Amino acid sequence: MRYYKKPTIDYLEGLPAKKQIVSGDEKALVIYDILLSEIPEFKKWLSQFENCHAVMAGEALKSIKTFPEHFSAISDKIPEVSKKALKIVAVGGGSIGDFAGFFASVYKRGVQLVHLPTTWLAAIDSAHGGKNALNSTIAKNQIGTFYFPEQVIICKSILSHLPEDQVLSGFGEIIKMAMIAGDPIWSSLPTKESISVDKLWSIIPDIVDQKYKVVAEDPFEESSIRQILNLxxxxxxxxxxxxxxxxxxxxxxxxxxxLDWSYEKKYLVKLNYDTMKDYLSSYFVCIKEKLSEHLTKEAALKLLLTDKKLDLDKKINFVFLKDIGEPKVEAVNVVNIISKLYQHSWIT
Ligand SMILES: NC(=O)c1ccc[n+]([C@@H]2O[C@H](COP(=O)([O-])OP(=O)(O)OC[C@H]3O[C@@H](n4cnc5c(N)ncnc54)[C@H](O)[C@@H]3O)[C@@H](O)[C@H]2O)c1
Ligand SMILES: [Zn+2]
Structure with a gap:
């Protein structure tokens, strides 16, 4: 039976003490992003654990082709550890979380899982929703499970090592969540000039709570409630x-x-459209002209169909916005999406 319980979430300044993760006879198996070993604080922290498995972050880690090798390497390290005593601790960004979460969900039909996200993206989003996925040879995230961790530990010091492009990537998801949530989260977002680790740290608990509000209503994506997160x-x-x-x-x-399509459909009034467009543009200039030079109708259609595993006559639940904090899910034919992309100059 599938089971959902909201994980315990800890916000810590530094890395957790070992006893905050395992107690008594429990044994941790730490799966971590090898790049983190360049951080002295992390290296020292890791040395307390007997069982560790280093991986390289990125999509290649999520490949189903290489999963059997990782599986053997990991299980060889823990032959004596019983199912009940084992805790998989995933330390890294979304790719490590997806990989380690998937491993934890299938190893001995499921062992305990702890996430320690080290990118903002993972800290506000991927570590929380219980979704894990590997990539098939043709498409991303095609092999997956719903499997919730029992604990998510978010550490400020490790997040402060992230390079600027990764901070920005996390901020894309933060803006998305604020558009779904509305005020007070929306108005708490920092201007580009005032963004800092401290500021991000102060807003993430509310963003995370917002995600759980949605997830708790539809943990296994059985209704359309969770789809609003696809904004x-x-x-x-x-x-x-x-x-x-x-x-x-x-x-x-x-x-x-x-935003452009929601405004065109008159779901959004001009004031709210302008407010959201201006804020989004201050971080992410719209680069559709640049992208459209390299994206044809045919290529976009193929990507859309593989992603959603749909036929041409099928509809996608597209998430529009009616207001700040008011998403609206609507079934739209794939062909309509493509023609709208074309009209708005996203593709040629
Ligand atoms: N399961 C979900 O719900 C969900 C949601 C969103 C995204 N995802 C998945 O997450 C992945 C993207 O996540 P991501 O951007 O966190 O990816 P990532 O794990 O690839 O990390 C991005 C980069 O940051 C580096 N890095 C990680 N932590 C660092 C730190 N503290 N300091 C310096 N560098 C650090 C990594 O080495 C890597 O180069 C994709 O595979 C995506 O499909 C999953
Ligand atoms: Zn996302």
Missing amino acids: GHTIGHVLEKRFDLPHGVAVAQGLHFT
Whole structure:
């Protein structure tokens, strides 16, 4: 039986003590982003754990082709550890979370899982929703499970090492969540000039709570409630795949398209449209002209169909906005999306 319980969420200044993760006879197996070992604080922290598995972040880690090798390497390290005693601790960004979460969900039919997200994107989004996924040889996130961690530990010090482009990518998801949530989250967002680790740190608990509000109503995506979290993602995924953009950056471009279309459909009044467009543009200039030079109708259609595994006559639940804080899910034919992309000069 599938089971949902909201994880415990800890916000810590530094990395957690080992006893905050495992107690008594429990044994941790830490799956971590190898790049983090360049951070002295992390290296020292990691040395307390006997069982660790280093991986390289990125889409290649999520490949179903290499999963069996990782599986053997990890299980060889823990032959004596019982199912009940084992805790998989995923330390890294969204790619590590997806990989380690998937591993935890299938190893011995499921062992305990703790997420320690190290990118803003993972800290506000991917570590929380219980979704794990590997990539098939043709498309992203095609093999997956719903499997919730029991604990998510968010550490400020490790997040402060992130380079600027990764901070920006996380901010794309933060803007998305604020557009879904409305005030007071929307008005708490920082201006580009005032963005800092401290400021981000102060707003993430509210953003995370907002995600759980939606997830708790529909943890296994059985109704359409959770689909509002896909705001900006239908087109975001197309751009992410075609141009290899960081996830949150691609989502931000998808938000531009969503706002334009929502305004055209008269769902959004001009004042709210302008407010959201201006704020989004201050972080993410709309680059549709640049992208359209390299994106044809045919390519966009193919990406859209593979992503959603749809036939041409099928509809996609597209998330529009009616107001700041008021998403509206509407079934739209794939062909309509493509012609709207064309009309708005996103594709040629
Ligand atoms: N499961 C979900 O609900 C969900 C949601 C959104 C995205 N995702 C997945 O997440 C992935 C993208 O997430 P991401 O951007 O966090 O990816 P990532 O894990 O690829 O990390 C991005 C980069 O940041 C580096 N990095 C990580 N932590 C760092 C730190 N503290 N300091 C310096 N560098 C650091 C990594 O080495 C990597 O180069 C995609 O695979 C996407 O499909 C999953
Ligand atoms: Zn996303």
